[in-house]
Amino acid sequence: MALNQDKLTALDVMRDAPVIPVIVLHDVAHAVPLARALVAGGIRMLEVTLRTPQALQCIELIAKEVPEAVAGAGTIRSAADAQASLLAGAKFGVSPGYTSAVGKACRDLGLPLLPGVATGSEIMNAQEDGYQQLKFFPAMQAGGLPMLKAWQGPFGDVTFCPTGGIHAGNAVEFLALSNVACVGGSWIVPTDAIQQGDWARIEQLAREATQLSR
């Protein structure tokens, strides 16, 4: 599907593929080949976490050199993170939790955001600020499938991207829920494969992830 990266919405990010890879990059040299491998495997919405000092440079490189990919920034914890991510070329953001400061900053910047939530109060805060597409983090640790099922009642208008403890073996159960549009996970971008430059393995893991039914 053709994408206008400058008019992207959080729902576009969630619907593009069943899995959003949660990427941790320690070496800028890995950014472009990793992004190319994921795109070759059919996954183009890429969450590069701001957990390493190299992350922003990696986002910048992916945005410039892999136009078929959509570089996003994960681990957005402040307005400054959102601003820096946008400047680096990120087209969307993902946060591990939610504050109104982050929500408002992303809205002002025009950066689509998937805010992280783990409780009903956090969902209500995010909804008050206009966010209906949310990341459920850490999904397994914070209640997993039963929690998402419980939220279908009071929060039937919210769509979730559960992340944290999801893998090839349990992703389908999450994707089958009516309030789940996609899942997030690091399993398709294993640390050892990145360190070894085993891009073929990552391409294969991505391809398998695109086959997950939802």
Ligand SMILES: O=C(O)C(=O)C[C@H](O)[C@H](O)COP(=O)(O)O
């Ligand atoms: O860094 C962030 O901003 C996060 O929110 C954390 C990640 O989403 C999870 O660490 C992914 O969980 P796993 O797939 O179990 O590895």
